[in-house]
Amino acid sequence: xxxxxxxxxxxxxxxxxxxxxxxxxxxxxxxxxxxxxxxxxxxxxxxxxxxxxxxxxxxxxxxxxxxxxxxxxxxxxxxxxxxxxxxxxxxxxxxxxxxxxxxxxxxxxxxxxxxxxxxxxxxxxxxxxxxxxxxxxxxxxxxxxxxxxxxxxxxxxxxxxxxxxxxxxxxxxxxxxxxxxxxxxxxxxxxxxxxxxxxxxxxxxxxxxxxxxxxxxxxxxxxxxxxxxxxxxxxxxxxxxxxxxxxxxxxxxxxxxxxxxxxxxxxxxxxxxxxxxxxxxxxxxxxxxxxxxxxxxxxxxxxxxxxxxxxxxxxxxxxxxxxxxxxxxxxxxxxxxxxxxxxxxxxxxxxxxxxxxxxxxxxxxxxxxxxxxxxxxxxxxxxxxxxxxxxxxxxxxxxxxxx
Amino acid sequence: xxxxxxxxxxxxxxxxxxxxxxxxxxxxxxxxxxxxxxxxxxxxxxxxxxxxxxxxxxxxxxxxxxxxxxxxxxxxxxxxxxxxxxxxxxxxxxxxxxxxxxxxxxxxxxxxxxxxxxxxxxxxxxxxxxxxxxxxxxxxxxxxxxxxxxxxxxxxxxxxxxxxxxxxxxxxxxxxxxxxxxxxxxxxxxxxxxxxxxxxxxxxxxxxxxxxxxxxxxxxxxxxxxxxxxxxxxxxxxxxxxxxxxxxxxxxxxxxxxxxxxxxxxxxxxxxxxxxxxxxxxxxxxxxxxxxxxxxxxxxxxxxxxxxxxxxxxxxxxxxxxxxxxxxxxxxxxxxxxxxxxxxxxxxxxxxxxxxxxxxxxxxxxxxxxxxxxxxxxxxxxxxxxxxxxxxxxxxxxxxxxx
Numbered sequence: 098x099x100x101x102x103x104x105x106x107x108x109x110x111x112x113x114x115x116x117x118x119x120x121x122x123x124x125x126x127x128x129x130x131x132x133x134x135x136x137x138x139x140x141x142x143x144x145x146x147x148x149x150x151x152x153x154x155x156x157x158x159x160x161x162x163x164x165x166x167x168x169x170x171x172x173x174x175x176x177x178x179x180x181x182x183x184x185x186x187x188x189x190x191x192x193x194x195x196x197x198x199x200x201x202x203x204x205x206x207x208x209x210x211x212x213x214x215x216x217x218x219x220x221x222x223x224x225x226x227x228x229x230x231x232x233x234x235x236x237x238x239x240x241x242x243x244x245x246x247x248x249x250x251x252x253x254x255x256x257x258x259x260x261x262x263x264x265x266x267x268x269x270x271x272x273x274x275x276x277x278x279x280x281x282x283x284x285x286x287x288x289x290x291x292x293x294x295x296x297x298x299x300x301x302x303x304x305x306x307x308x309x310x311x312x313x314x315x316x317x318x319x320x321x322x323x324x325x326x327x328x329x330x331x332x333x334x335x336x337x338x339x340x341x342x343x344x345x346x347x348x349x350x351x352x353x354x355x356x357x358x359x360x361x362x363x364x365x366x367x368x369x370x371x372x373x374x375x376x377x378x379x380x381x382x383x384x385x386x387x388x389x390x391x392x393x394x395x396x397x398x399x400x401x402x403x404x405x406x407x408x409x410x411x412x413x414x415x416x417x418x419x420x421x422x423x424x425x426x427x428x429x430x431x432x433x434x435x436x437x438x439x440x441x442x443x444x445x446x447x448x449x450x451x452x453x454x455x456x457x458x459x460x461x462x463x464x465x466x467x468x469x470x471x472x473x474x475x476x477x478x479x480x481x482x483x484x485x486x487x488x489x490x491x492x493x494x495x496x497x498x499x500x
Numbered sequence: 501x502x503x504x505x506x507x508x509x510x511x512x513x514x515x516x517x518x519x520x521x522x523x524x525x526x527x528x529x530x531x532x533x534x535x536x537x538x539x540x541x542x543x544x545x546x547x548x549x550x551x552x553x554x555x556x557x558x559x560x561x562x563x564x565x566x567x568x569x570x571x572x573x574x575x576x577x578x579x580x581x582x583x584x585x586x587x588x589x590x591x592x593x594x595x596x597x598x599x600x601x602x603x604x605x606x607x608x609x610x611x612x613x614x615x616x617x618x619x620x621x622x623x624x625x626x627x628x629x630x631x632x633x634x635x636x637x638x639x640x641x642x643x644x645x646x647x648x649x650x651x652x653x654x655x656x657x658x659x660x661x662x663x664x665x666x667x668x669x670x671x672x673x674x675x676x677x678x679x680x681x682x683x684x685x686x687x688x689x690x691x692x693x694x695x696x697x698x699x700x701x702x703x704x705x706x707x708x709x710x711x712x713x714x715x716x717x718x719x720x721x722x723x724x725x726x727x728x729x730x731x732x733x734x735x736x737x738x739x740x741x742x743x744x745x746x747x748x749x750x751x752x753x754x755x756x757x758x759x760x761x762x763x764x765x766x767x768x769x770x771x772x773x774x775x776x777x778x779x780x781x782x783x784x785x786x787x788x789x790x791x792x793x794x795x796x797x798x799x800x801x802x803x804x805x806x807x808x809x810x811x812x813x814x815x816x817x818x819x820x821x822x823x824x825x826x827x828x829x830x831x832x833x834x835x836x837x838x839x840x841x842x843x844x845x846x847x848x849x850x851x852x853x854x855x856x857x858x859x860x861x862x863x864x865x866x867x868x869x870x871x872x873x874x875x876x877x878x879x880x881x882x883x884x885x886x887x888x889x890x891x892x893x894x895x896x897x898x899x900x901x902x903x
Contacts, residue, residue: 183557
């Protein structure tokens with residue numbers, strides 16, 4: 098089997114941890130697998146380099162930052178290669194360039210455009226373990242670029258896709274994806290298998306184990322992703338195509354996002370294009386609007402409620418104040434003590450009653466639902482933040498996710 | 501004027517020092533010069549990375565080490581570029597690869613084979629200050645290589661040669677080249693100008709400001725080298741072609757090498773090829789022999805004295821023991837309390853009496869000369885180590901180097 102194994106910053110945070118990673122890779126090789134390892138910088142290193150740069154400039158050039166930051170992964174990949182060689186394996190380290198990773202020129206947030214796997218294939222064929230510096234590539238001019246947040250995961254998934262690897266294992270400090278946050282619901286279960294789409298909903302809704310960019314790329318390239326811990330040998334969670342999951346449960350997980358805020362616009366004048374004007378103004382200020390509810394008010398006016406992430410609340414408020422002065426909105430009230438609770442499951446596509454059960458569960462607990470939003474595979478509800486843990490626990494029970 | 505400025509590890513050892521380097525480069529730019537900067541890793545960084553590697557292996561692969569060690573200079577060059585940009589200059593950082601430096605494939609001790617200056621010329625023409633990561637290049641496969649000890653100096657000299665720069669300034673923690681070690685002779689004077697050949701003699705004889713590899717390359721490429729301090733604004737020492745130095749003093753400096761040891765082989769059988777056998781055995785053990793004196797002994801036997809560096813003494817002794825067992829040498833005695841004092845000056849080529857004055861000076865001080873070796877531009881003498889400071893001071897006076 099050809100496996101890509103990616104180890105993040107905490108997994109390679111000390112020399113002892115790097116040795117532990119080498120031991121794990123070694124075991125995979127001894128089991129007969131071909132292994133390509135992708136590593137991040139040792140935890141803390143990237144932040145240290147950013148601090149260094151800030152000493153000289155508030156706005157360093159992005160190409161300088163890429164030249165600077167890409168050094169952290171070089172160090173880790175070289176050290177892991179040295180460790181593997183010293184254990185008797187044939188290993189070599191590769192930069193993003195040598196691994197054939199070509200990106201856009203958007204320094205510090207480049208997109209992977211293509212991977213030429215020829216060099217990796219050749220070195221694998223010679224019996225090498227390849228250790229690739231994650232988070233980096235080169236643009237068409239041959240300048241080093243970095244991929245931004247979650248970049249090493251992206252490197253791993255893209256490499257797995259280019260090599261047509263059987264598996265891409267993302268090693269992190271958690272055991273896998275859970276039916277909900279175990280700190281909230283102690284009966285939370287690790288999910289064995291989950292579809293890309295469900296994972297995308299769970300991630301964007303607050304389960305921040307994997308970045309959405311990585312899951313989207315895995316879906317596009319049909320890469321079988323496994324999310325597991327580098328600190329123990331527990332099986333992780335397989336994220337794969339829906340078709341690969343034989344028995345699809347109705348609901349796979351309950352997600353909670355606490356960093357939400359609501360804006361209620363009362364007395365919005367009922368002229369054509371007013372909603373468009375409001376949301377265009379928000380978009381131009383880079384405010385990301387999530388759920389929207391419009392209700393008919395009185396006197397030919399409407400009420401408009403929507404949610405944003407909490408750290409964009411004051412910006413959103415500022416953007417909308419001119420509408421009050423222009424007499425197009427009577428009043429704006431805000432509420433930053435709300436939370437979004439979501440029920441996610443591919444199974445609900447083919448089953449009715451999933452949403453009804455969610456609403457019933459909330460009613461049984463006397464939790465008021467402020468807003469509702471649904472998609473094919475999720476039901477999201479806005480509730481007062483003080484009820485969020487209770488809501489998660491009640492839903493977890495109601496869908497029998499502890500079974 | 502096009503100037504290459506090289507700053508070593510202590511000159512960029514802290515963020516404050518890097519800012520001081522940026523200030524200095526900035527001044528050169530404001531004076532109207534085009535500037536290419538070559539930097540080493542921050543002092544301590546390279547050793548830290550070597551320690552990391554040793555944690556995993558006693559003999560890490562050289563290509564892994566190059567991938568590892570080359571990261572230090574990348575960090576410094578990026579940071580200096582960021583500092584210069586933030587001061588309003590147009591600056592960019594380049595790896596050895598981007599600077600067009602192609603080397604042999606001898607990882608960790610590669611030789612510069614060629615420099616394609618096209619990219620640097622283009623970026624200079626656009627008004628940029630270029631900050632090159634020293635100590636590194638790429639081999640013909642595009643793999644990163646490093647140049648070994650003194651590598652950043654070599655990078656700077658080679659770049660100056662390729663760009664036909666007017667000057668290559670090597671910034672270090674000393675003010676320049678002195679007539680002798682100021683810690684031994686307080687009247688030592690900084691030398692204003694010195695020829696490549698004299699510098700080579702002074703360097704190999706113990707004045708370790710510049711590595712011989714760099715001086716040799718400067719000589720070959722006719723690069724005007726200036727050795728000066730990054731901690732003050734004093735003029736440094738210009739190392740240049742003999743023809744460029746109008747008034748050539750008889751003697752330019754007194755060098756002292758203390759790390760010397762002598763082996764005396766007594767009763768060496770007088771058969772053809774015996775000397776060749778002895779020195780071939782030493783060469784095969786990588787022992788570097790410096791001065792050699794052969795004297796006729798008695799009974800058709802000879803005595804053979806030679807010097808090696810102190811840290812190779814025991815190896816040399818071991819290599820020669822079989823000759824005693826083979827009855828080809830009667831006895832080997834060693835002496836590691838010797839020193840080599842040398843008088844260096846291009847002027848002595850055209851003047852007689854320089855050596856005689858050296859011997860006379862030793863005699864006046866009652867210092868016994870154990871061995872003598874001369875070249876066109878130097879006279880070296882082995883003396884007991886306890887006399888070494890006295891010898892240096894007396895010679896410095898005798899040749900009036902304090903004037």
